[in-house]
Amino acid sequence: MATKKPQAQSNVSAEELKGYYRDMLLIRRFEEKAGQLYGMGLIGGFCHLYIGQEAVVVGLEAATKEGDKRITSYRDHGHMLACGMDPGGVMAELTGRIGGLSKGKGGSMHMFSKEKHFYGGHGIVGAQVPLGAGLAFADKYLGNDNVSFAYFGDGAANQGQVYETFNMAALWKLPVIFVIENNQYAMGTAQRRSTSTPDLWTRGAAFGIPGEAVDGMDVLAVKAASEKAVAHCRAGEGPYILEVKTYRYRGHSMSDPAKYRTREEVQKMREERDCIEQVRDLLLSGKHATEEDLKSIDKEIKEIVNKAADFAKESPEPSVEELWTDIYA
Amino acid sequence: MAIEILMPALSPTMEEGTLAKWLVKEGDTVSAGDILAEIETDKATMEFEAVDEGVIGKILVAAGTEGVKVNTPIATLLAEGESADAAPAPAAAPAAAAPAPVAAAPKAAEAAPVAVQSKASPDWAEGTEMKKQTVREALRDAMAEEMRRDGTVFLMGEEVGEYQGAYKISQGLLDEFGPKRVIDTPITEHGFAGIATGAAFGGLKPIVEFMTFNFAMQAIDHIINSAAKTLYMSGGQMGAPMVFRGPNGAAARVAAQHSQDYAAWYAQIPGLKVVMPYSASDYKGLMKTAIRDPNPVIFLENEILYGKTFEVPVLDNFTIPFGKARIWREGTDVTIVSFGIGMTYALEAADKLAAEGISAEVIDLRTLRPIDYDTVIASVMKTNRCVTVEEGWPVGSIGNHLSATIMERAFDYLDAPVINCTGKDVPMPYAANLEKLALVTTDEVVAAVKKVTYR
Ligand SMILES: Cc1ncc(C[n+]2csc(CCOP(=O)(O)OP(=O)(O)O)c2C)c(N)n1
Numbered sequence A: 001m002a003t004k005k006p007q008a009q010s011n012v013s014a015e016e017l018k019g020y021y022r023d024m025l026l027i028r029r030f031e032e033k034a035g036q037l038y039g040m041g042l043i044g045g046f047c048h049l050y051i052g053q054e055a056v057v058v059g060l061e062a063a064t065k066e067g068d069k070r071i072t073s074y075r076d077h078g079h080m081l082a083c084g085m086d087p088g089g090v091m092a093e094l095t096g097r098i099g100g101l102s103k104g105k106g107g108s109m110h111m112f113s114k115e116k117h118f119y120g121g122h123g124i125v126g127a128q129v130p131l132g133a134g135l136a137f138a139d140k141y142l143g144n145d146n147v148s149f150a151y152f153g154d155g156a157a158n159q160g161q162v163y164e165t166f167n168m169a170a171l172w173k174l175p176v177i178f179v180i181e182n183n184q185y186a187m188g189t190a191q192r193r194s195t196s197t198p199d200l201w202t203r204g205a206a207f208g209i210p211g212e213a214v215d216g217m218d219v220l221a222v223k224a225a226s227e228k229a230v231a232h233c234r235a236g237e238g239p240y241i242l243e244v245k246t247y248r249y250r251g252h253s254m255s256d257p258a259k260y261r262t263r264e265e266v267q268k269m270r271e272e273r274d275c276i277e278q279v280r281d282l283l284l285s286g287k288h289a290t291e292e293d294l295k296s297i298d299k300e301i302k303e304i305v306n307k308a309a310d311f312a313k314e315s316p317e318p319s320v321e322e323l324w325t326d327i328y329a
Numbered sequence B: 001m002a003i004e005i006l007m008p009a010l011s012p013t014m015e016e017g018t019l020a021k022w023l024v025k026e027g028d029t030v031s032a033g034d035i036l037a038e039i040e041t042d043k044a045t046m047e048f049e050a051v052d053e054g055v056i057g058k059i060l061v062a063a064g065t066e067g068v069k070v071n072t073p074i075a076t077l078l079a080e081g082e083s084a085d086a087a088p089a090p091a092a093a094p095a096a097a098a099p100a101p102v103a104a105a106p107k108a109a110e111a112a113p114v115a116v117q118s119k120a121s122p123d124w125a126e127g128t129e130m131k132k133q134t135v136r137e138a139l140r141d142a143m144a145e146e147m148r149r150d151g152t153v154f155l156m157g158e159e160v161g162e163y164q165g166a167y168k169i170s171q172g173l174l175d176e177f178g179p180k181r182v183i184d185t186p187i188t189e190h191g192f193a194g195i196a197t198g199a200a201f202g203g204l205k206p207i208v209e210f211m212t213f214n215f216a217m218q219a220i221d222h223i224i225n226s227a228a229k230t231l232y233m234s235g236g237q238m239g240a241p242m243v244f245r246g247p248n249g250a251a252a253r254v255a256a257q258h259s260q261d262y263a264a265w266y267a268q269i270p271g272l273k274v275v276m277p278y279s280a281s282d283y284k285g286l287m288k289t290a291i292r293d294p295n296p297v298i299f300l301e302n303e304i305l306y307g308k309t310f311e312v313p314v315l316d317n318f319t320i321p322f323g324k325a326r327i328w329r330e331g332t333d334v335t336i337v338s339f340g341i342g343m344t345y346a347l348e349a350a351d352k353l354a355a356e357g358i359s360a361e362v363i364d365l366r367t368l369r370p371i372d373y374d375t376v377i378a379s380v381m382k383t384n385r386c387v388t389v390e391e392g393w394p395v396g397s398i399g400n401h402l403s404a405t406i407m408e409r410a411f412d413y414l415d416a417p418v419i420n421c422t423g424k425d426v427p428m429p430y431a432a433n434l435e436k437l438a439l440v441t442t443d444e445v446v447a448a449v450k451k452v453t454y455r
């Protein structure tokens, strides 16, 4: 069942390509700003940046339609921005203010948006996988053709509940795409040190779930794979696995000294494989955009991010009463 | 205008750090992503990267400076062509400049634990040589000593080996004992807790590290159904001599899924022993006892305490028995009973109360299963009043259980109802102001003591 097929070339317009450039850049600049605010003590606790992985979520989102759902881990800022959640609301959640998406009560790891069908923001490694299948269960039950995306890491891929979920998702033909964001490390553990067989996309084979590996630094390859997986799910064929090979440039969280890999390894990835640079080159070399066009996108993004940061600093802390609200419905 | 480069916060619990080394000098041109300096936090040495481009103007804090507070200017960054004497722009607003909350919150006491040492300790002889150690070092030493002593003891968990422990508790152990005895696991708590329990059935003495106890919930079935009950179910033939350890309770700003105190949960389970120490000497002596104990022991540590320094006796074979509370401070007006990080508030409250002429006796339970009821009861019979302090939730708390026991055994001695100071009955919020309110505070302990002493 699980066969690795050559990746289809997705047909994209110059406008779409510019859109992906913009969306990836927004995530990158947003995350850089979050890192800065953390250093200043405005963001506390754990803060996991998505820098380097932008093409994964932007490519996957490119194949979605209204009604589709997504759920992920604590490394969630990129997913929220990519599905259209307000950068100011995300940043204000990071600073723990009332203007945040969870009123400041969730923080970096726990944000949600009913409106954008974003179901969190989960801190327990692997927990979002059955939850994501549960979202798909609800859609199937309700009889619509929505698809759910359950994102998880290479480390999470070893949790037992993932395989319990695979079995049920296949058994009940749930419209869920399991997106394994393989950034090669789970905190300080390189994948080869934790995983008996390296190809995570084959792990659905025992359950009859098709899967494939995708170059996660290439947004167009991710988009093409996403389209294929979505078509499979929407047609009622059951779950699909995408192992998206990516890389995180920063430490696991802000407090990770990242001594488990060399600076050269990170530098090489940044210089040779960067997802944003790839699209930039494509836009310029194909004459789909000029340096000027891209500069104006950069400027627009900078303004959005600065505005989000200002909002996040100015929004007040939640009122004391908020301590006691939202415990019961 | 020059930009000030500020001392960054590089971990959830970092308030200050050491500027270990500058990797740039005045006049160097830097671009975003270049490493400027190495900074030692409370956990690790971190590289600090530039976020802007420019030229290093003045280095304001010399390499090797310790105790540099977060947000202190450490250097200036000049725009191209600017002189090093350019007046620095005011640094971006530090965290303290957060706008006032919508409604003013009562000011929570700053929780800087004081490492008070009681005069006499029953745990070592008078005149024993003492040395200063952090809780982190004491724990590491305890495990290393027991691993040297007994070849069947091994450590297993996420990031315990090559990474040297997510919280650096197992620092150096892989080097000394090798990968056979210091085992990095995948992120599969239910699986490795089960494997470790099986290994304990099979004659080994595993120490299982949970990166934090929040993740032990993935494994709780094996802890309770497999480890705690097998001795009983097998009619005494076999059991699980092992330790489940890791940080428990709230760290700082890590929100609902990463901040909870499991003391009362595990203390409910027959077949488990439960330890929750406060001081470094107790961490050391009780960990050694835990490893030698023939039963499964839950060893609840605390991330905020890891970096605190205490006096630890220099002894070859230093163990502390389970079920013996420690009286940290003798007093006559009220008994304050606590354990773990709760002791921070209990001792601080006792200091404040002393200044107001109220004499508090402070008891650290140290182990929650078994509990040293006798020491608590004897104290309450003397002071006639009791306040309990813990970080966990109020319903079904350790304090509730102590109150019931005191009522049964010392009812006639009580001059006031026992008050349980606990964490609030809410999931842990992320927002800084709400998190302070959710935790138990020193002021709440002081207020409770005043209530039971009718002041
Ligand atoms: C059940 C559980 N165990 C351990 C942790 C601590 N932890 C948080 S993230 C992480 C690494 C996860 O790596 P991966 O799944 O590859 O995701 P990535 O961080 O690379 O996005 C660990 C061990 C946790 N949050 N939950």
Ligand SMILES: [Mg+2]
Pocket: A153, A154, A155, A181, A182, A183, A184, A185, A186, A187
């Ligand atoms: Mg990973």
